[in-house]
Amino acid sequence: MFRRVTATDVARLAGTSQSAVSRVFTPGASVSPETREKVTAAAAQLGYRPNAIARSLITRRSRIVAVAMAYLNNQFYPDVLEALSDRLQAQGYQILLFTADRHAAADPVLEQVMRYQVDAIVLASTSLSSAFARECRQAGVPVVMFNRTTDDPDLLSVTGDNEQGGHAIARFLAAGGHRRPAFIAGLEASSTNRDRELGFTRGLAEAGQAAPLRAVGHYSYEGAVEATRQLLRRDDRPDAIFCANDHMAIACMDVARHEFGLAVPEDLSVIGFDDVGPARWPSYDLTSYSQPLLPMVDATVEILMECMEDPSRPARGVVLKGSLMVRGSARRPMDWGG
Amino acid sequence: MFRRVTATDVARLAGTSQSAVSRVFTPGASVSPETREKVTAAAAQLGYRPNAIARSLITRRSRIVAVAMAYLNNQFYPDVLEALSDRLQAQGYQILLFTADRHAAADPVLEQVMRYQVDAIVLASTSLSSAFARECRQAGVPVVMFNRTTDDPDLLSVTGDNEQGGHAIARFLAAGGHRRPAFIAGLEASSTNRDRELGFTRGLAEAGQAAPLRAVGHYSYEGAVEATRQLLRRDDRPDAIFCANDHMAIACMDVARHEFGLAVPEDLSVIGFDDVGPARWPSYDLTSYSQPLLPMVDATVEILMECMEDPSRPARGVVLKGSLMVRGSARRPMDWGG
Numbered sequence: 301m302f303r304r305v306t307a308t309d310v311a312r313l314a315g316t317s318q319s320a321v322s323r324v325f326t327p328g329a330s331v332s333p334e335t336r337e338k339v340t341a342a343a344a345q346l347g348y349r350p351n352a353i354a355r356s357l358i359t360r361r362s363r364i365v366a367v368a369m370a371y372l373n374n375q376f377y378p379d380v381l382e383a384l385s386d387r388l389q390a391q392g393y394q395i396l397l398f399t400a401d402r403h404a405a406a407d408p409v410l411e412q413v414m415r416y417q418v419d420a421i422v423l424a425s426t427s428l429s430s431a432f433a434r435e436c437r438q439a440g441v442p443v444v445m446f447n448r449t450t451d452d453p454d455l456l457s458v459t460g461d462n463e464q465g466g467h468a469i470a471r472f473l474a475a476g477g478h479r480r481p482a483f484i485a486g487l488e489a490s491s492t493n494r495d496r497e498l499g500f501t502r503g504l505a506e507a508g509q510a511a512p513l514r515a516v517g518h519y520s521y522e523g524a525v526e527a528t529r530q531l532l533r534r535d536d537r538p539d540a541i542f543c544a545n546d547h548m549a550i551a552c553m554d555v556a557r558h559e560f561g562l563a564v565p566e567d568l569s570v571i572g573f574d575d576v577g578p579a580r581w582p583s584y585d586l587t588s589y590s591q592p593l594l595p596m597v598d599a600t601v602e603i604l605m606e607c608m609e610d611p612s613r614p615a616r617g618v619v620l621k622g623s624l625m626v627r628g629s630a631r632r633p634m635d636w637g638g
Numbered sequence: 639m640f641r642r643v644t645a646t647d648v649a650r651l652a653g654t655s656q657s658a659v660s661r662v663f664t665p666g667a668s669v670s671p672e673t674r675e676k677v678t679a680a681a682a683q684l685g686y687r688p689n690a691i692a693r694s695l696i697t698r699r700s701r702i703v704a705v706a707m708a709y710l711n712n713q714f715y716p717d718v719l720e721a722l723s724d725r726l727q728a729q730g731y732q733i734l735l736f737t738a739d740r741h742a743a744a745d746p747v748l749e750q751v752m753r754y755q756v757d758a759i760v761l762a763s764t765s766l767s768s769a770f771a772r773e774c775r776q777a778g779v780p781v782v783m784f785n786r787t788t789d790d791p792d793l794l795s796v797t798g799d800n801e802q803g804g805h806a807i808a809r810f811l812a813a814g815g816h817r818r819p820a821f822i823a824g825l826e827a828s829s830t831n832r833d834r835e836l837g838f839t840r841g842l843a844e845a846g847q848a849a850p851l852r853a854v855g856h857y858s859y860e861g862a863v864e865a866t867r868q869l870l871r872r873d874d875r876p877d878a879i880f881c882a883n884d885h886m887a888i889a890c891m892d893v894a895r896h897e898f899g900l901a902v903p904e905d906l907s908v909i910g911f912d913d914v915g916p917a918r919w920p921s922y923d924l925t926s927y928s929q930p931l932l933p934m935v936d937a938t939v940e941i942l943m944e945c946m947e948d949p950s951r952p953a954r955g956v957v958l959k960g961s962l963m964v965r966g967s968a969r970r971p972m973d974w975g976g
Contacts, residue, residue, distance in 0.1 A: 364734070364754075373915055378716040385737040394754065395735040396702070399723040415663075416702075416732065521915070550919065558920040577711055577859070581888065582896040583921040 305348040314342035326392075365604065366418040368398040370425040371519065374547040375576040376591065380424060380446070383597040391605065393419070400425050414439070420604045422446050442607035444600050447591075449491040449617060456607070457617045458599045462495035462573075463502075465589035466542070468624050469571050470503025472587075473540045475633035478569060482513035482538035484527045484548055490519075493544050496573060500542055513538050517548045524548035528555040532562070539568060540630065546572035546579045546588050553584055553629065569630035575622075585628035592620045643686040652680035664730075703942065704756040706736040708763040709857065712885040713914040714929070718762060718784070721935040729943065731757070738763050752777070758942045760784050780945035782938050785929075787829045787955060794945070795955045796937045800833035800911075801840075803927035804880070806962050807909050808841025810925075811878045813971035816907060820851035820876035822865045822886055831857075831882050834911060838880055851876050855886045862886035866893040870900070877906060878968065884910035884917045884926050891922055891967065907968035913960075923966040930958045 311318040316335055323329040324339040331339075342348070365388055371377050385395050396416055413421060414436070421436055424446040433443045433455055445457040473481050483500055486493040501511055515531050517524035524543060528551065531538055541556075543549035549572030556562040556570065564570055572579060575590035599618045607613055626632065649656040654673055661667040662677040669677075680686075703726055709715050723733050734754055751759060752774070759774055762784040771781045771793055783795040811819050821838055824831040839849055853869050855862035862881060866889065869876055879894075881887035887910030894900040894908065902908055910917060913928035937956045945951055964970065 367735075372716040372720040373713070375711070375713070375716075378710040378713075378719075381716075381735070382710040382737055385735055389737065397705075397719070397723050397733045397735050399720050399727065554920045578916065582892045 305346045307348070309346055310339060310342045310348045313346060314338040361419055361608075362417050363393050364396045364416060364418045365393050366398055366413045366416065366421045367395045368400060368413070368421070368423050368425055370400040372399070373521075374519065374545065374574075375578060376545070376547070376574045376593070377424065379576065379593055380597060383594060384422065384600065387597055387601045391601065414441075419608055420444070422600060422604070423448070440611055442604060442611065444603055444607075446596070446600055447492060449495070454615050456603055456615050458596050458603065459492070459495075459617070459619055460591040460596065460622045461619050462492050463499035465573060465622055465624075466496040466499025466501075467503040468499075469542050469573075469589060470500045471507065472624060472626075472633065473542070473569065473571070473630065474504060474507035474509060475636075476540075476569065476631045477633075478540040478631070479509075480513065480536060480538045481509070481540040481542065482515070482531050484515050484517045484524055484531070484541060484543040484552060486517065486519035486544035486548065488516060493519075496544050512542070517543065517551070519545055519548060521547060521551045524551035525555050528552045529559070532556060532560050532568075537568075540571070541568065542571045542573075544573055546574045546576045546586060548572070549586055549588070549629075550578055550584055553586070564629055565631045571630050575625050579625070579627070587627045587630040588625050590622045590625050592622050595620045643684045645686070647684055648677060648680045648686045651684060652676040699757055699946075700755050701731050702734045702754060702756045703731050704736055704751045704754065704759045705733045706738055706751070706759070706761050706763055708738040710737070711859075712857065712883065712912075713916060714883070714885070714912045714931075715762065717914065717931055718935060721932060722760065722938065725935055725939045729939065752779075757946055758782070760938060760942070761786070778949055780942060780949065782941055782945075784934070784938055785830060787833070792953050794941055794953050796934050796941065797830070797833075797955070797957055798929040798934065798960045799957050800830050801837035803911060803960055803962075804834040804837025804839075805841040806837075807880050807911075807927060808838045809845065810962060810964075810971065811880070811907065811909070811968065812842060812845035812847060813974075814878075814907065814969045815971075816878040816969070817847075818851065818874060818876045819847070819878040819880065820853070820869050822853050822855045822862055822869070822879060822881040822890060824855065824857035824882035824886065826854060828857075834882050850880075855881065855889070857883055857886060859885060859889045862889035863893050866890045867897070870894060870898050870906075878909070879906065880909045880911075882911055884912045884914045884924060886910070887924055887926070887967075888916055888922055891924070902967050903969045909968050913963050917963070917965070925965045925968040926963050928960045928963050930960050933958045 307318050307321045310321045316339055320335050321339050323331045324336050369377055388395060396418060398413060420442045422444050423433055434452055436443045437454055445455055447459055449457045449459055483497060485497060504512060513531060515527035517527040541552055543552050549570050553564055553570050556564055556568050562568045572586050572588040575588045578584060579586035579588045645656050645659040648659045654677055658673050659677050661669045662674050707715055726733060734756060736751060758780045760782050761771055772790055774781045775792055783793055785797055787795045787797055821835060842850060851869060853865035855865040879890055881890050887908050891902055891908050894902055894906050900906045910924050910926040913926045916922060917924035917926045
């Protein structure tokens with residue numbers, strides 16, 4: 301084996317100080333162009349690689365951000381993960397991924413997070429507990445809840461305007477002359493589902509309509525297949541279904557068309573939430589409330605950087621505005637145009 | 639702030655040695671049930687959390703496996719990532735994720751991998767260089783190429799039987815009476831595309847058919863939309879299209895139906911590769927060659943564990959058998975049944 305090349309070796313060859321070598325390999329550190337060039341050339345010649353873990357013991361920074369995520373089969377989450385990873389890499393951080401077991405209490409897995417001395421944590425799954433987030437926060441590790449909120453005023457969160465989105469969908473359906481709207485709920489304990497349903501019910505009430513029919517799809521394709529069957533077997537079948545995410549809306553359209561022989565939107569309007577890639581595939585052409593994914597990711601990275609800089613910054617909840625993407629899966633109001 | 643609870647504190651309260659505490663928190667280490675119970679109780683009482691990074695400097699194990707991946711919008715990759723993370727977590731390892739920039743040479747990003755002193759690397763993207771993998775291998779860090787092969791005999795790889803899959807698809811289409819089959823290629827430099835195309839062309843030749851019509855979709859939805867348009871605008875339009883992955887086959891079906899008004903499979907048969915979730919959605923009902931995802935993930939984890947145990951183990955290439963999932967998107971041979 302080889303002797304490991306050290307920063308001292310690089311500094312000697314480059315004719316610089318060892319601290320200059322360290323600064324060149326620390327993202328965001330100040331260093332002159334000439335020094336950077338000399339150090340980079342020497343490092344390349346020697347095959348030098350800074351050891352991030354040894355450095356973390358000095359700087360107390362591991363340059364690792366833990367991301368806890370489940371439901372990677374809902375395209376919203378892989379898209380978030382890819383964007384978040386790209387943005388963090390650009391800042392010199394990498395994601396340590398924690399996938400939660402969907403069928404078990406998630407906290408025991410998350411206990412592992414603390415063992416890696418991560419610099420920050422992003423909780424991007426609806427099934428993880430706020431209690432754990434609070435515990436991390438108390439240990440001085442910033443936590444951002446992504447796509448979920450909490451009543452705990454000490455926690456940071458970044459979400460889309462879920463209630464506003466549900467409200468906009470109710471108004472759109474009511475204005476389009478729908479009279480028996482239904483709602484397929486996601487995970488009932490999640491803040492996303494609660495807020496989307498609240499806004500939807502409020503919007504229908506404002507339009508003088510009764511509370512919607514309701515079934516639960518647990519945010520999964522299979523769950524939504526069952527929920528759609530329940531709703532469409534009724535004698536007072538709904539004329540519109542708002543699904544709490546696109547992943548379920550796709551299942552809903554598949555069942556309506558291929559099991560019940562219904563035309564969408566002539567016999568049944570379907571609306572989703574998230575605006576993921578498959579919503580734009582012409583087979584679905586799904587009307588959906590768009591979550592502002594890239595602004596949400598950017599806000600998350602910005603908050604993480606601020607909190608790592610200054611852990612005493614007060615907590616805040618960022619809510620980013622989305623918009624209704626009107627496509628072909630739901631009947632439009634007469635005066636909607638398009 | 640609090641004083642950090644140490645292994646010594648836990649050992650004192652539990653009445654055990656410090657090394658017993660360490661063994662309890664090392665996955666796979668031997669420890670008696672009574673000792674485990676005493677240590678776990680004391681650790682819970684004190685709020686003790688082992689510091690994985692400090693431990694990595696002692697054991698020279700970071701318990702981190704780097705995974706380099708791109709194309710997370712192709713559902714195959716999120717599914718791989720979730721399964722791989724679940725399996726590695728069960729062994730006490732976590733994934734450090736590296737997303738490659740699709741538009742740049744990927745190696746500069748991968749240089750970062752080495753800084754974290756990871757225990758092993760999984761390269762699960764077609765666009766990363768074998769040269770980098772070889773360099774890691776020389777530095778004593780095991781590398782497994784996932785879903786790609788290389789001519790380098792020093793490298794480990796796990797793939798499905800891509801050539802066999804292409805061959806099976808050619809036989810299926812020929813037996814179904816198709817006379818003008820076409821191929822939509824993925825990334826032309828990738829081993830998956832090369833092997834699938836080789837098998838397909840060989841299978842057609844064995845059935846007495848000419849080489850297929852051909853267009854390139856680069857494994858992306860947008861690329862496949864363009865490639866499908868090229869093929870379907872021809873006077874000698876193909877009667878079947880094999881797309882080198884499902885993600886492209888979905889785009890191909892969307893264009894054939896919604897732009898060209900063709901019925902699938904009456905006017906055009908479409909076959910994909912991977913058997914991802916959307917292939918099973920009734921709107922597509924896509925005939926596809928199934929990649930054995932879970933066996934591929936299991937083999938990868940097994941190889942990684944073996945190599946971390948004994949870095950001198952010889953390299954090997956594991957090829958796992960898939961199977962043709964016959965659904966409704968391609969005309970079946972008369973004697974196929976079903």
